[in-house]
Amino acid sequence: MVCPGPCQGRPAMSPALRLLCGGLSGAFGVALAAYAAHGRLSPEAARLLGRAADMALWHAPLLLFLGLWGRGGAATLAALAALFGVILFSGSVAALGFGLIARTPLAPLGGTLCILAWLLTAYAGWRG
Numbered sequence: 001m002v003c004p005g006p007c008q009g010r011p012a013m014s015p016a017l018r019l020l021c022g023g024l025s026g027a028f029g030v031a032l033a034a035y036a037a038h039g040r041l042s043p044e045a046a047r048l049l050g051r052a053a054d055m056a057l058w059h060a061p062l063l064l065f066l067g068l069w070g071r072g073g074a075a076t077l078a079a080l081a082a083l084f085g086v087i088l089f090s091g092s093v094a095a096l097g098f099g100l101i102a103r104t105p106l107a108p109l110g111g112t113l114c115i116l117a118w119l120l121t122a123y124a125g126w127r128g
Contacts, residue, residue: 015067018079022063025086029056032094041097048097052090059086059114062121070124078120085113 032053036046059082066079089110095101 013076013079013083015070018063018067018070020067021079021083022060022067025056025063025083026060028090029053029060032056032090036097045097045099048093052094052097055093055110055114056086056090059117062117066121070121072124072127074120074124074127078117078124081113081120082117085110085115085117089114 030053032049035041036049036053039046039049041049062082063079066075066082070076070079087110088106092101092104092106092110096104
């Protein structure tokens with residue numbers, strides 16, 4: 001899968017960018033988990049931030065794996081799905097935990113994208 005427009009001909013998500021996103025997802029997850037554990041939060045806010053941290057942390061290794069070994073269109077789509085899934089799920093659940101929003105209509109879409117990322121990873125492995 002290649003980028004249209006100004007980045008024509010280059011991969012839509014390079015291995016280096018996948019590694020960067022995996023590292024940032026891991027850092028975001030650790031920061032959220034630390035704040036959930038040590039911040040002065042209500043039990044509900046701490047639970048929500050912990051859930052957001054979990055999702056970011058569970059998908060950081062997937063992005064790292066796809067950056068190191070993932071090749072082809074399915075791996076690129078898997079990385080994009082994982083990245084946007086974590087942003088939508090963890091971002092909206094964290095925003096809810098911080099009291100920035102009242103509900104999380106984007107979390108189900110983010111979760112669905114994360115599931116799709118794992119399925120695309122399995123497909124990429126099956127295709128060899």
